[in-house]
Amino acid sequence: MSELAVPLSSTQRAAFLAVLRRDVYVTWRELPAFLAQVILQPLFLLFVFGKVLGSLGYTQHGYADLLFPGLLALTAVITGMQTLAFPLVAEFGWTREIEDRLLAPLPTSFVALEKVVFASLRSLVATLLMIPIGILVLGSIPWRWDNFPLFLAGLFLGTLVGAGFGLVLGTSVPPARINLLFSLVFTPLLFTGCSQYPWPSLERLRWFQVVTACNPMTYVSEALRGALVPEVPHIRPWICLVVLLGSVTVLLTLGLRGFFRRAVD
Amino acid sequence: MDAAPTVEVADLVKRYPKAEVNAVDGVSFAVAPGEVFGLLGPNGAGKTTTVGVLTTRVRPTGGSARIGGIDVVADPVQARRQLAVVSQRSNLDRAISIRDNLVFHAAYHGVPAHERAARADELLEQFGLLERAGDRPDFFSGGQSQRVMIARALMHAPRVLFLDEPTTGLDPAARLFVWDRLRELRERGVTLFLTTHDMDEAAALADRVGIMDTGRLLALDTPEALMRSLTGETTLELTADGPADGDVVDALSRLPTVERGERLQAGPPGAGPLRVRLYLTGEASALVAPAAALLADRGLQLSDVKLGTPTLEDVFIELTGRTLR
Numbered sequence: 001m002s003e004l005a006v007p008l009s010s011t012q013r014a015a016f017l018a019v020l021r022r023d024v025y026v027t028w029r030e031l032p033a034f035l036a037q038v039i040l041q042p043l044f045l046l047f048v049f050g051k052v053l054g055s056l057g058y059t060q061h062g063y064a065d066l067l068f069p070g071l072l073a074l075t076a077v078i079t080g081m082q083t084l085a086f087p088l089v090a091e092f093g094w095t096r097e098i099e100d101r102l103l104a105p106l107p108t109s110f111v112a113l114e115k116v117v118f119a120s121l122r123s124l125v126a127t128l129l130m131i132p133i134g135i136l137v138l139g140s141i142p143w144r145w146d147n148f149p150l151f152l153a154g155l156f157l158g159t160l161v162g163a164g165f166g167l168v169l170g171t172s173v174p175p176a177r178i179n180l181l182f183s184l185v186f187t188p189l190l191f192t193g194c195s196q197y198p199w200p201s202l203e204r205l206r207w208f209q210v211v212t213a214c215n216p217m218t219y220v221s222e223a224l225r226g227a228l229v230p231e232v233p234h235i236r237p238w239i240c241l242v243v244l245l246g247s248v249t250v251l252l253t254l255g256l257r258g259f260f261r262r263a264v265d
Numbered sequence: 266m267d268a269a270p271t272v273e274v275a276d277l278v279k280r281y282p283k284a285e286v287n288a289v290d291g292v293s294f295a296v297a298p299g300e301v302f303g304l305l306g307p308n309g310a311g312k313t314t315t316v317g318v319l320t321t322r323v324r325p326t327g328g329s330a331r332i333g334g335i336d337v338v339a340d341p342v343q344a345r346r347q348l349a350v351v352s353q354r355s356n357l358d359r360a361i362s363i364r365d366n367l368v369f370h371a372a373y374h375g376v377p378a379h380e381r382a383a384r385a386d387e388l389l390e391q392f393g394l395l396e397r398a399g400d401r402p403d404f405f406s407g408g409q410s411q412r413v414m415i416a417r418a419l420m421h422a423p424r425v426l427f428l429d430e431p432t433t434g435l436d437p438a439a440r441l442f443v444w445d446r447l448r449e450l451r452e453r454g455v456t457l458f459l460t461t462h463d464m465d466e467a468a469a470l471a472d473r474v475g476i477m478d479t480g481r482l483l484a485l486d487t488p489e490a491l492m493r494s495l496t497g498e499t500t501l502e503l504t505a506d507g508p509a510d511g512d513v514v515d516a517l518s519r520l521p522t523v524e525r526g527e528r529l530q531a532g533p534p535g536a537g538p539l540r541v542r543l544y545l546t547g548e549a550s551a552l553v554a555p556a557a558a559l560l561a562d563r564g565l566q567l568s569d570v571k572l573g574t575p576t577l578e579d580v581f582i583e584l585t586g587r588t589l590r
Contacts, residue, residue: 011375096354
């Protein structure tokens with residue numbers, strides 16, 4: 001990992017930006033596919049849980065308000081993870097596309113960090129898109145400016161948690177097992193991340209509360225709830241931010257290690 | 266070799282984790298600027314690992330490797346500016362057109378923006394790809410992908426181009442096209458480093474050939490010198506019709522300049538024509554008349570004569586006792 005310590009020269013910065021530009025260019029050219037990939041799932045969750053169940057009287061008044069921040073968290077984490085994990089498995093596994101970037105005059109760690117930056121950007125865009133969609137589907141969304149810094153911090157760390165998960169999974173899952181990613185990783189992460197329920201309310205289901213406390217996404221959901229619907233009981237924001245910072249550090253360290261293992265024999 | 270070598274490897278050793286033997290086991294050589302260097306050997310000989318170290322993708326266990334004087338382990342980023350790699354399998358970026366493949370590659374390597382498009386068009390033209398510049402590489406044939414990858418590799422004007430099995434699996438026309446382009450590159454002074462298990466390719470392109478097996482460099486010289494080094498310089502293959510006599514091969518082997526002779530047996534003994542290959546230390550043509558006379562004495566009529574020089578494959582067999590494939 002000696003390459004990590006090298007400061008970026010101007011040519012290396014140019015190479016980093018060129019690799020990032022390539023990813024943005026590809027996304028831009030495939031915009032409809034990008035939108036479908038990132039928006040459909042939270043859109044349906046929002047529609048069914050926030051609108052349909054509420055209209056039919058199966059959920060209490062106000063449920064949509066506590067669901068909305070949770071869905072923002074879910075979009076931030078899942079988009080970051082998907083953006084990074086699936087292409088990376090393919091690039092290391094069968095397309096070998098990444099080789100041209102690994103041979104660019106750029107430290108290997110920065111090829112990995114570019115993926116994190118790009119995944120984070122993409123998931124930020126996807127999450128912000130949920131705001132107008134929420135207004136359209138629900139009629140109104142919970143919003144307050146006084147906690148905006150907390151909202152931004154939670155969102156930003158959420159996208160990084162997703163990207164970190166993506167880097168870890170993308171470098172550790174063999175191509176033949178890519179289907180298992182969905183069933184064994186995505187689905188549990190999706191439903192144990194407190195996006196559909198506030199964490200303190202799980203006290204009546206103690207074992208599940210413990211399980212959800214192990215999922216970093218829980219702290220994204222809770223931080224965003226703290227920012228947008230502070231009247232709903234939630235985990236204290238500073239705890240959320242500390243846990244998220246720790247999670248990002250651990251995930252990126254593991255992910256970078258995995259990336260080196262795949263990139264250099 | 267007056268100029269400083271473009272590629273320099275000294276006592277290179279690589280042992281993969283959990284492996285019991287070294288994949289590369291103390292290899293040293295140097296490649297001069299503008300030289301076409303071929304590393305010949307069967308799969309698993311250590312060629313790919315050697316190139317992996319030189320192209321910063323494999324960390325050596327011991328020894329050193331330099332590209333243009335830059336230590337690839339100490340400064341991989343600088344080393345990557347000097348080199349380009351064309352792999353055996355396509356690793357083109359499938360999400361973008363082949364022109365974009367070239368242009369983005371140039372951008373990664375810091376080629377100024379205003380030069381990228383012109384250089385890409387020039388190379389696409391040279392490699393006969395201009396009409397397909399806007400296509401994505403998904404449905405390209407092996408030969409087309411190979412050409413795109415070589416063109417892409419040249420976008421940042423590398424000092425040395427590494428090509429792994431550049432024409433394995435290509436049809437003969439595509440193979441000749443790639444060979445011609447590589448010869449043009451040599452004329453322009455680009456150093457080429459080929460790895461191949463195809464002796465024809467090595468003999469056709471390389472100025473010098475290193476023969477590798479089980480992690481070691483067994484021989485290194487020009488293809489001609491390697492072939493001359495064989496004990497028998499030439500071979501003479503004789504086919505004769507008629508009742509084959511048991512000791513006719515022994516008799517032929519006792520002729521002057523014959524090192525040894527062997528009977529090439531197609532069917533069961535006694536069936537079909539007699540075929541004999543003689544390994545000679547002298548000119549093969551000088552031996553045709555005495556051999557024909559000897560056969561005629563025994564009532565055999567010479568029906569076919571083949572004069573042969575040894576190939577790199579023979580050199581490999583001589584060195585390792587095995588065939589290349």
